[in-house]
Amino acid sequence: MRIFGGSGLRALAWMLAAHAVAVILTVGNARAQTAEPGRILIEYALPTDPKHQPILELLRQKQVLERVQTLLSPFRLPRPLTFRTAGCDGEVNAWFEGDAVTICYEYVEYVMESAASRRRPEWVSEHHAISGALMDVFLHEGAHALFAYLDIPLLGREEDAADQVAAYMLLSLGRQDTPQLVAGIVYIYLNEAGIRDFPSLRRKRLKIVDHKHYADVHSTPLQRMFNTLCLAYGASPELFGPAIQRGALPADRAEGCADEFGQVDRAFRRLLLPHVDLSVLQRVLARDTLSLGRP
Numbered sequence: 001m002r003i004f005g006g007s008g009l010r011a012l013a014w015m016l017a018a019h020a021v022a023v024i025l026t027v028g029n030a031r032a033q034t035a036e037p038g039r040i041l042i043e044y045a046l047p048t049d050p051k052h053q054p055i056l057e058l059l060r061q062k063q064v065l066e067r068v069q070t071l072l073s074p075f076r077l078p079r080p081l082t083f084r085t086a087g088c089d090g091e092v093n094a095w096f097e098g099d100a101v102t103i104c105y106e107y108v109e110y111v112m113e114s115a116a117s118r119r120r121p122e123w124v125s126e127h128h129a130i131s132g133a134l135m136d137v138f139l140h141e142g143a144h145a146l147f148a149y150l151d152i153p154l155l156g157r158e159e160d161a162a163d164q165v166a167a168y169m170l171l172s173l174g175r176q177d178t179p180q181l182v183a184g185i186v187y188i189y190l191n192e193a194g195i196r197d198f199p200s201l202r203r204k205r206l207k208i209v210d211h212k213h214y215a216d217v218h219s220t221p222l223q224r225m226f227n228t229l230c231l232a233y234g235a236s237p238e239l240f241g242p243a244i245q246r247g248a249l250p251a252d253r254a255e256g257c258a259d260e261f262g263q264v265d266r267a268f269r270r271l272l273l274p275h276v277d278l279s280v281l282q283r284v285l286a287r288d289t290l291s292l293g294r295p
């Protein structure tokens with residue numbers, strides 16, 4: 001009786017080989033799972049619509065994705081995360097899915113058209129409307145990616161949390177043009193809501209709004225605008241006080257903004273800062289190249 005003869009021996013050899021491969025794969029996976037900084041990849045995809053070619057060239061020339069890559073490089077990630085600009089067949093959108101953040105050329109086009117509008121108020125420049133809104137969308141989608149990659153638990157709606165993280169990171173960079181970038185974000189939301197400027201907000205208007213607007217996973221554009229303004233004022237009453245005094249934020253909301261900023265600050269320090277490589281962060285903050293392009 002051949003116990004280990006012929007095919008039996010080969011079967012054992014295969015089992016051992018398979019076990020060895022499994023061990024190697026496990027070790028390999030463990031190595032791949034080690035969280036490391038500098039894992040942001042970037043890709044300027046070719047537009048599907050030729051009219052977006054100038055947008056691609058502008059983004060390349062301003063090194064927009066390279067700046068996002070630098071900005072988020074301090075986060076220790078378990079695997080690479082790609083930031084991509086791409087054509088979306090007419091969809092004005094941006095999203096995080098799989099291991100990639102996609103910003104549509106259509107969305108960049110929408111922001112550029114809003115910024116160029118003759119209705120744009122004098123308190124925001126065209127340049128800052130574009131760079132503020134783009135920074136906001138990259139950081140917002142980046143926040144979704146951080147939540148998923150780092151398994152961050154969330155209380156409250158994820159879209160609001162992503163807005164908060166985006167605003168917090170922008171405000172924490174300590175850039176000299178922070179107020180102008182925030183003005184850019186505020187303007188894009190006001191424009192999306194069809195509001196020309198703050199005085200029109202105070203006129204009581206009866207407006208029929210599609211109920212789906214309120215069922216959306218995102219807060220409404222005006223809520224997102226006020227939330228961003230409140231965090232900015234909470235972070236720096238000196239910088240943003242004048243805008244608040246001019247009526248950009250109702251007094252009832254403004255009085256709690258320091259606490260609102262404190263809540264986000266505490267959550268960021270507790271949940272996200274432990275995933276930041278502080279020596280890389282120091283190098284990043286020392287570089288003054290993080291704005292998405294200069295005027």
Ligand SMILES: [Zn+2]
Pocket residue numbers: 140141144159162
């Ligand atoms: Zn989102």
